[in-house]
Amino acid sequence: MKNPTIPNRLMLEEDMIPKQWYNIRADMKKKPAPIVMPQTGKPATQQDLEPVFCKELVKQELNNTDAFIDIPEEVYAYFKTFRPSPVVRAYRLEKALGTPAKIYYKFEGNNTSGSHKLNSAIAQAYYAKAQGLKGLTTETGAGQWGTALAMACAHFDLECHVYMVKASFEQKPYRREVMRTYGAQVTPSPSMTTSIGKAILEKHPGTGGSLGCAISEAVETAISNEGYRYSLGSVLNQVVLHQSIIGLESKAVMDAYDIVPDIIVGCAGGGSNLAGLIAPFVGETLRGERDYRLIAVEPASCPSMTRGEYRYDYSDTGNICPMVKMYTLGSHFIPSPDHAGGLRYHGMNPILSELYQDGILEARSYLQSEVFKAGQTFARVEGLLPAPESSHAILGAMAEALHCKETGEAKTILFGLTGTGYFDMKAYQKYNDGDIVDFVPSDEAIRQSLDRLPKIDL
Amino acid sequence: MKNPTIPNRLMLEEDMIPKQWYNIRADMKKKPAPIVMPQTGKPATQQDLEPVFCKELVKQELNNTDAFIDIPEEVYAYFKTFRPSPVVRAYRLEKALGTPAKIYYKFEGNNTSGSHKLNSAIAQAYYAKAQGLKGLTTETGAGQWGTALAMACAHFDLECHVYMVKASFEQKPYRREVMRTYGAQVTPSPSMTTSIGKAILEKHPGTGGSLGCAISEAVETAISNEGYRYSLGSVLNQVVLHQSIIGLESKAVMDAYDIVPDIIVGCAGGGSNLAGLIAPFVGETLRGERDYRLIAVEPASCPSMTRGEYRYDYSDTGNICPMVKMYTLGSHFIPSPDHAGGLRYHGMNPILSELYQDGILEARSYLQSEVFKAGQTFARVEGLLPAPESSHAILGAMAEALHCKETGEAKTILFGLTGTGYFDMKAYQKYNDGDIVDFVPSDEAIRQSLDRLPKIDL
Numbered sequence: 011m012k013n014p015t016i017p018n019r020l021m022l023e024e025d026m027i028p029k030q031w032y033n034i035r036a037d038m039k040k041k042p043a044p045i046v047m048p049q050t051g052k053p054a055t056q057q058d059l060e061p062v063f064c065k066e067l068v069k070q071e072l073n074n075t076d077a078f079i080d081i082p083e084e085v086y087a088y089f090k091t092f093r094p095s096p097v098v099r100a101y102r103l104e105k106a107l108g109t110p111a112k113i114y115y116k117f118e119g120n121n122t123s124g125s126h127k128l129n130s131a132i133a134q135a136y137y138a139k140a141q142g143l144k145g146l147t148t149e150t151g152a153g154q155w156g157t158a159l160a161m162a163c164a165h166f167d168l169e170c171h172v173y174m175v176k177a178s179f180e181q182k183p184y185r186r187e188v189m190r191t192y193g194a195q196v197t198p199s200p201s202m203t204t205s206i207g208k209a210i211l212e213k214h215p216g217t218g219g220s221l222g223c224a225i226s227e228a229v230e231t232a233i234s235n236e237g238y239r240y241s242l243g244s245v246l247n248q249v250v251l252h253q254s255i256i257g258l259e260s261k262a263v264m265d266a267y268d269i270v271p272d273i274i275v276g277c278a279g280g281g282s283n284l285a286g287l288i289a290p291f292v293g294e295t296l297r298g299e300r301d302y303r304l305i306a307v308e309p310a311s312c313p314s315m316t317r318g319e320y321r322y323d324y325s326d327t328g329n330i331c332p333m334v335k336m337y338t339l340g341s342h343f344i345p346s347p348d349h350a351g352g353l354r355y356h357g358m359n360p361i362l363s364e365l366y367q368d369g370i371l372e373a374r375s376y377l378q379s380e381v382f383k384a385g386q387t388f389a390r391v392e393g394l395l396p397a398p399e400s401s402h403a404i405l406g407a408m409a410e411a412l413h414c415k416e417t418g419e420a421k422t423i424l425f426g427l428t429g430t431g432y433f434d435m436k437a438y439q440k441y442n443d444g445d446i447v448d449f450v451p452s453d454e455a456i457r458q459s460l461d462r463l464p465k466i467d468l
Numbered sequence: 469m470k471n472p473t474i475p476n477r478l479m480l481e482e483d484m485i486p487k488q489w490y491n492i493r494a495d496m497k498k499k500p501a502p503i504v505m506p507q508t509g510k511p512a513t514q515q516d517l518e519p520v521f522c523k524e525l526v527k528q529e530l531n532n533t534d535a536f537i538d539i540p541e542e543v544y545a546y547f548k549t550f551r552p553s554p555v556v557r558a559y560r561l562e563k564a565l566g567t568p569a570k571i572y573y574k575f576e577g578n579n580t581s582g583s584h585k586l587n588s589a590i591a592q593a594y595y596a597k598a599q600g601l602k603g604l605t606t607e608t609g610a611g612q613w614g615t616a617l618a619m620a621c622a623h624f625d626l627e628c629h630v631y632m633v634k635a636s637f638e639q640k641p642y643r644r645e646v647m648r649t650y651g652a653q654v655t656p657s658p659s660m661t662t663s664i665g666k667a668i669l670e671k672h673p674g675t676g677g678s679l680g681c682a683i684s685e686a687v688e689t690a691i692s693n694e695g696y697r698y699s700l701g702s703v704l705n706q707v708v709l710h711q712s713i714i715g716l717e718s719k720a721v722m723d724a725y726d727i728v729p730d731i732i733v734g735c736a737g738g739g740s741n742l743a744g745l746i747a748p749f750v751g752e753t754l755r756g757e758r759d760y761r762l763i764a765v766e767p768a769s770c771p772s773m774t775r776g777e778y779r780y781d782y783s784d785t786g787n788i789c790p791m792v793k794m795y796t797l798g799s800h801f802i803p804s805p806d807h808a809g810g811l812r813y814h815g816m817n818p819i820l821s822e823l824y825q826d827g828i829l830e831a832r833s834y835l836q837s838e839v840f841k842a843g844q845t846f847a848r849v850e851g852l853l854p855a856p857e858s859s860h861a862i863l864g865a866m867a868e869a870l871h872c873k874e875t876g877e878a879k880t881i882l883f884g885l886t887g888t889g890y891f892d893m894k895a896y897q898k899y900n901d902g903d904i905v906d907f908v909p910s911d912e913a914i915r916q917s918l919d920r921l922p923k924i925d926l
């Protein structure tokens with residue numbers, strides 16, 4: 011298949027879907043710092059984490075050594091309902107920009123969850139079923155992850171209890187209905203069903219909730235109900251592992267056509283999609299085989315890498331979850347409610363944090379008005395209406411392509427188009443009406459949030 | 469490629485996308501009755517129709533003889549952004565039903581319009597651009613067609629003016645925003661921008677509008693504005709021609725794997741998707757080469773084939789559009805507002821009407837509560853959340869598969885999954901809440917609607 015005519019959509023054959031996940035940590039000389047139990051201040055063990063996560067997922071979370079991990083047969087079979095996903099040549103975008111650059115995007119939105127989240131949801135649900143559990147709890151903000159887990163639980167006949175940030179629950183009724191259609195129980199968070207929820211509601215009766223608070227409620231419910239575990243859709247190393255399928259497929263199909271990206275761009279909230287996309291490429295870099303420019307794009311309103319600190323922090327507001335060394339704005343940081351562009355998590359996955367610290371990964375941030383403009387441009391020229399999250403990566407890729415226009419270089423750019431914007435039309439409506447507001451937190455606000463964190467280092 | 473391992477998703481190579489549309493009429497011994505001008509009572513000529521439709525599209529509308537028509541290069545290039553679409557083996561649905569039948573579906577929802585409508589929209593926009601027009605007008609009900617035409621017009625840099633049934637405009641703000649994101653002007657219908665709209669608003673000030681009324685407004689706007697033509701997303705023979713790509717791709721990829729469907733099922737509103745899906749298969753039947761069972765599924769609340777009459781009728785409420793001989797409930801028939809399942813047009817495409825009249829096509833109707841239940845089942849087992857329209861075809865295919873379970877026959881069933889339900893979550897919410905109401909019009913209501921039609925036959 012070397013050097014054939016290159017189609018618009020590069021697709022692997024179904025039997026070429028990778029059969030193993032790739033674990034970046036195995037090739038990192040400097041490993042990410044260990045997860046720490048807030049109760050003891052010591053590195054988390056398998057035993058520590060098993061009450062919260064499925065046994066097999068804890069193993070994956072703590073596995074710093076195995077480079078490849080087999081994808082279970084049942085997960086692989088489900089992959090075939092929505093994978094391989096295409097790598098698409100953005101010919102029309104190139105033309106619109108007048109750039110000599112070649113732009114490709116890996117599109118993960120062709121499934122009902124509307125994003126890459128299903129890659130990890132199906133794996134997590136599988137391990138829960140294999141362990142004989144009754145169900146999973148989780149939180150969701152915009153709703154992509156909740157939808158993905160609801161679909162995965164429906165497939166493996168597991169109960170699914172989703173705590174949905176109350177503001178989203180009310181503003182995104184359609185996401186909620188998708189989850190309900192797949193049989194999930196959806197509770198607005200904070201709720202009266204947990205002690206953490208009750209405490210928050212007593213203190214802030216009218217609150218619209220936050221992701222960190224919904225995480226705390228979901229974890230509490232998992233711990234206090236027999237046969238339940240908690241499931242998280244980003245940030246964790248196990249999720250990065252599952253998302254490596256994105257990069258592995260991209261690399262396999264681009265290799266088949268002899269295409270090598272010079273620059274790889276992804277949006278970064280918790281970081282799982284970006285880490286998954288760059289995984290096999292960064293592996294080459296870590297092994298000294300080839301270098302790439304790797305760029306993380308985050309919103310200016312929640313700039314954990316570009317303006318946060320690399321330090322231990324809680325992963326949830328309730329501070330009951332393990333602590334993670336990561337780039338963070340502080341677990342009490344909540345982005346402005348005016349920020350409609352997603353990627354609202356206060357921290358960044360530890361692997362990406364370490365790669366950024368080590369200079370292997372770059373990061374930049376954009377204002378959301380610029381991001382929506384890029385999304386609209388992309389929609390009009392390429393057809394696909396992107397999620398606001400994905401539009402960060404679009405803008406990052408466009409910026410690189412425009413730079414190529416200046417320098418005359420015909421670089422090859424690959425970016426991750428994580429999902430579609432079909433459930434984000436309220437945000438697009440704001441943009442169409444000229445009502446998008448840019449928000450950039452003050453240094454003071456970030457400082458205050460970080461000063462509330464305990465000082466731990468190992 | 470004969471007899472290889474059969475993957476879950478059968479995909480043609482990109483360069484195997486058909487390069488010509490197939491025109492069923494060329495192989496029909498008994499042709500559909502001619503379109504008639506309401507002003508003269510005589511068959512419409514090229515000249516009659518050119519003020520309303522693009523020149524080349526009128527040729528296609530009146531072409532009863534050419535079996536194959538070249539797909540323009542620019543249309544073909546755009547196809548590559550979302551075609552070929554897959555034929556998927558519904559292994560999980562088969563297992564859930566416990567049927568020996570083999571179920572396949574042709575999935576047309578993997579594009580931002582969310583349905584097959586883009587197939588014709590891109591062709592119609594192309595011909596408008598080629599003719600040097602400024603823009604197109606159209607109507608939309610649920611919003612799929614309006615979205616598709618907005619996307620197509622954005623691609624060819626044409627203005628796009630969409631009259632959206634007022635009830636939908638208010639209840640489906642997100643569809644409206646998708647169209648606006650692609651630069652379309654969206655007006656709730658009836659509106660004060662046309663004389664027909666004004667007249668209807670004077671008579672029925674609070675009306676939520678209807679598809680027939682929105683058609684009349686769009687046609688009036690096209691006729692009275694220099695450089696504009698009108699565009700329709702179903703019912704017409706030109707649209708059936710464009711949608712033949714669905715069936716041609718299906719047949720090509722199934723042929724490649726030596727799979728022959730025994731039964732082909734599609735939902736039918738105006739009929740374009742069903743006609744497109746069955747096109748090359750019915751061609752074989754018409755040429756005496758092979759027989760298939762072909763089944764149209766319509767909603768019990770708008771049963772044009774199963775309970776209508778085969779006669780001349782207006783295609784719009786304002787009675788300014790050409791008259792068509794078709795199975796119809798009468799152009800004044802409006803389905804109950806309780807009907808959320810789409811497929812609300814009063815008549816059926818003339819080609820399908822003639823095939824039904826000739827016994828080549830079967831038809832049946834289902835209650836919407838059954839349809840939503842089938843849609844939910846499909847979503848849970850196959851992953852994909854279907855449009856309510858598509859769920860009619862799902863239920864039709866499930867019924868045939870369950871019949872196979874009784875008889876023990878391992879028949880091969882192909883059905884058309886026209887689109888996704890992501891913008892139909894209000895209807896799903898009703899279903900999730902147990903609020904779906906079944907509506908079946910009385911014989912008396914249909915009789916009264918039909919008695920208002922003029923009696924014409926040629």
